[in-house]
Amino acid sequence: MIGIDLELSQCMVLIAGSRSASKTTADRFSAEGCSLLFAEDAQQALGQLEQAGLLVICDHRPERFDQMAAEAKVPVLRAAPSAATGSITLLGGGPGALDLMTLRGVRALAEAEVVFADRLGPSEHLAVLAPQATIIDAGKLPGHHKLTQRQIEARMIEAAQAGAKVVRLKGGDPFVFGRGFEEVAAATAAKIPVSVIPGLSSCITVPAAAGIPVTARGVNTMFTVVSGHDPLGEQQLEQLAKLGGTIVILMGMGTIEQTVSGLLRVGMAKDMPCAIVQSGTTDIQRTSHAPLSSLAEVARAHSNPAVIVIGEVAQLPQSLLDAVPAASTEPALERAS
Numbered sequence: 001m002i003g004i005d006l007e008l009s010q011c012m013v014l015i016a017g018s019r020s021a022s023k024t025t026a027d028r029f030s031a032e033g034c035s036l037l038f039a040e041d042a043q044q045a046l047g048q049l050e051q052a053g054l055l056v057i058c059d060h061r062p063e064r065f066d067q068m069a070a071e072a073k074v075p076v077l078r079a080a081p082s083a084a085t086g087s088i089t090l091l092g093g094g095p096g097a098l099d100l101m102t103l104r105g106v107r108a109l110a111e112a113e114v115v116f117a118d119r120l121g122p123s124e125h126l127a128v129l130a131p132q133a134t135i136i137d138a139g140k141l142p143g144h145h146k147l148t149q150r151q152i153e154a155r156m157i158e159a160a161q162a163g164a165k166v167v168r169l170k171g172g173d174p175f176v177f178g179r180g181f182e183e184v185a186a187a188t189a190a191k192i193p194v195s196v197i198p199g200l201s202s203c204i205t206v207p208a209a210a211g212i213p214v215t216a217r218g219v220n221t222m223f224t225v226v227s228g229h230d231p232l233g234e235q236q237l238e239q240l241a242k243l244g245g246t247i248v249i250l251m252g253m254g255t256i257e258q259t260v261s262g263l264l265r266v267g268m269a270k271d272m273p274c275a276i277v278q279s280g281t282t283d284i285q286r287t288s289h290a291p292l293s294s295l296a297e298v299a300r301a302h303s304n305p306a307v308i309v310i311g312e313v314a315q316l317p318q319s320l321l322d323a324v325p326a327a328s329t330e331p332a333l334e335r336a337s
Contacts, residue, residue, distance in 0.1 A: 010033055010034070010035065011033075011034050011035070011053045011054055012034070012035045012036075012037065012051055012052050012053050012054075013029050013034045013035070013036055013037070013052060013053070013054045013055075013056055014036075014037040014038075014039060014045060014048055014049060014051070014052035014054070014055050014056065015029070015036060015037065015038050015039070015056045015058060016039045016042070016045040016055065016056065016057045016058070016059065016065045016068070017039075017040070017057060017058040017059030017060075017062070017065075017081060018040055018059055018060070018081075018162060018163060019038065019040065019113065020082065020086060020113060020162060020163030020164045020165075021058060021059050021060050021081035021082050021163050022038075022056075022058035022059065022079070022081065022082070023082055024082050025056060025058045025079040025080075025081075025082075026038070029056070034054075037051060037052060041064065042064055042065050042067070042068045045065060045068055046068055049068070049072060049074070052074055053074055053075075054074055054075050054076075054077065055069065055072050055074055055075070055076045055077070056076075056077045056078075056079055057069060057076065057077070057078045057079070058078070058079040058080070058081050059081055060081050060163070062078060081163075082163060083163065085160060085161060085163065085191070085192060085193070086113070086159065086160040086161070086162065086163045086164040086165050086166060086192070086193075087160060087165055087166065087192065087193040087194065087195070088156055088157075088160050088166045088167075088168065088183070088187045088192055088193070088194045088195075089108050089112075089165070089166070089167045089168070089194070089195050089196075089197060090168045090170065090174040090180050090183055090184065090194070090195070090196045090197065091105045091108055091109070091167050091168065091169050091170065091174070091197045091199065092105070092121075092170055092171075092172055092173040092174045092175075092178070092197060092198050092199015092200070092201075093105065093118075093120075093121025093122050093123070093169050093170060093171055093172070093199055094121060094122070094171070094172065094199045094200040094205070094281075095121075095171070095172060095200055095201070095202040095205045095206050095209075095280055095281045096120070096121065096122065096171070096202075096279065096280065096281050096282045096305070097122070097281040097282055098122045098125050100200050100205065100281055101121075101122055101199070102197065102198070102199065102200075104197050105197050105199065106129060108167050108197055109126070109129040109130040109133070109167055109169070110129065110130065111165055112130045112132075112133040112165050112166070112167040113132070113133055113134070113159075113164040113165045113166070114133055114134045114136065114156075114159045114164045114165070114166045114167070115130050115133045115134070115135050115136065115166075115167045115168075115169055116136045116138040116152060116155070116156055116166070116167070116168045116169065117135060117136070117137060117138060117139065117169045118138060118139050118169060118170045118171055119137075119139030119171075120139075120170070120171025120172070120305055121169060121170060121171035121172070121199075123139075123169060126169075130167070133167070136155070138152050138168075149179060149182065152168075152183075153182070153183055153186040153187075156168060156183070156186075156187070157186065157187060157190045157192055160187070160190075160192045161190070161192065168180075168183060170199070171199075171202070171305075172199055172200070172201045172202045172203075172250075173198050173199040173200070173201040174196060174198070174199065175196070175198070176201045176203060176225070176250075177227050177229075177250055177251065180196065184196065202250060202280060202305075202307055203225045203248045203250055203307065204248075205280065205281060206277050206280030206281060206307040207248065207275070207277060207280075207307060207309050207313075209277070209280045209281045209285060210275065210277045210280065210285070210287040210317065211316070211317030211320070212275055212277070212309055212313055212314055212316065212317055213313055213316065214246045214248060214309075214313060215245075215246065215313070216313050216316060219312050219313055219316070220244065220245045220246055220311060220312060220313060221245065222243065222244070222245035222246070223245050223246035223247070223248055223311075224240060224243060224245060224246070224247050224248070225248050225250065226240070226247060226248065226249045226250070226252070227249075227250060227251055227252075228249040228250065228251050228252020228253070228254070228255045228256070228259060228308070229251045229252075229254075229255070230255065231255045231258040231259070231262075232255075232258070232259060232262060234262070234266070237259075237262040237263055237265070237266045238266045240263065241263055241266045241267055241268045245311060246309060246310070246311035246312075246313050246314075247308075247309070247310040247311055248307065248308070248309055248310075249307070249308040249309075249310070250307060251304075252306075252308050253299060253302065253303070253304050253306050253308075256295065256296050256299045256308065257296045259308075260292060260293075260295050260296045261296075263292060263310070264292065264293065268292060269292065270291060270292055270293040271291045271292070271293070272291060272292040272310060272311070272312075273289065273291065273292075273310075273311065273312055273313075273314040273315035274289070274290055274291065274292050274295045274308070274309060274310045274311075274314050275287060275288065275289050275290075275308070275309045275314040276288045276290075276295070276298065276299055276302050276306050276307070276308055276309075277306060277307045277309070278302045278303065278304075278305070278306040279305060279306075280305075280306075280307055286302070288301065288302065289314060289315065289318055292310065295308075295310075
C-alpha cells in the first residue's frame with residue numbers, strides 16, 4: 001500500500017508531472033505492481049484520466065494540475081517531487097568502435113534522460129545504449145554548427161535544472177580537444193552537479209589500431225599531440241621539428257598541406273616516415289604510409305575522421321610486414337595503401 005487504503009496491484013496509475021521530478025514516485029508505484037501512464041501537462045493528463053484508477057500529482061509546480069485534480073472522479077494523491085536539479089556527465093565515447101567505450105560510460109548512458117551527442121564516437125548506437133533518453137544532435141562539422149558551444153552549454157544546463165540526468169557524449173576523451181572543461185566550468189557556474197567519465201583518446205588508440213606505437217624503446221621517448229584545426233605558426237613548427245619524437249595530429253586533414261610545407265621549411269627531413277589512419281578502430285579503418293615529402297598528396301585519398309602520425313614510429317608496422325614471408329596468408333598487421 002502507498003499512503004491510502006487502496007489495493008494497487010494491477011491498478012492503472014496516471015502520474016501527472018515532469019518525468020524527472022516523478023521518477024522516484026513512478027518507480028515506487030511500479031514496484032507495487034501498478035501500470036503507469038504519464039502526463040507532463042494538464043491537457044495531456046485530461047486526455048488519459050478516464051483510463052486511470054488513481055491520479056498522482058508529482059511536479060515542482062503542482063498548481064498546474066489543481067483544476068484537473070478538483071474535477072477528477074478518481075482518488076488523487078500528491079507526492080513530493082525528486083530534487084529539482086539534475087546532473088551533467090561529460091562522457092568520452094572513445095575513438096569510434098562501440099566496444100571501446102568504457103563500462104562506466106555505458107552505465108551512464110543507460111541512466112541518461114537527455115543525451116547531447118557529437119558526430120564522432122558511437123552515437124549511432126544510442127537507440128540501444130540510451131533507449132529512454134531524448135537524443136539531441138550537437139555535432140559540429142567544419143564551418144557548420146547545428147548548435148554553438150554556448151547554446152549547447154545553455155541547453156544542457158536548462159535540462160539539468162529541470163531535473164534531468166544529462167549526458168554530453170563526445171568522441172575520444174572530453175578533455176582532449178573536446179572543450180570539455182568549458183562545459184564543466186559552465187555547469188559549475190550554474191551550480192549543477194557535474195562529473196567526467198574519461199574516454200580512450202584517438203591520439204593513442206587510432207595509431208595503435210594500425211600497429212603504430214606512439215613511443216618505442218630505442219626509437220623515441222616522447223610524443224606530442226597537436227590540434228590541426230588551424231594552421232600551425234612558424235614558431236610552433238620550429239619547436240615541433242626540434243623536439244623529435246612522434247607528432248600526432250588530430251583534426252588535421254584540412255590543414256595538412258600547410259603543416260607539411262611548414263615542417264619541410266623549418267628543416268624536417270623529407271624522408272621522415274608518416275602515416276594517415278582513417279576511421280581508426282572501426283570496420284572501415286584504412287591506413288596509408290608515406291614520407292613527409294609526399295604526405296599531403298597521399299592525404300587526398302583520405303577523408304575525416306583521420307589521425308596523422310609523423311615520426312620514425314610510423315614505419316615500424318611496415319618493417320614487420322616486410323619481414324613476413326611472401327607465402328603467408330595471415331599478415332600480422334594490415335597492409336597500408
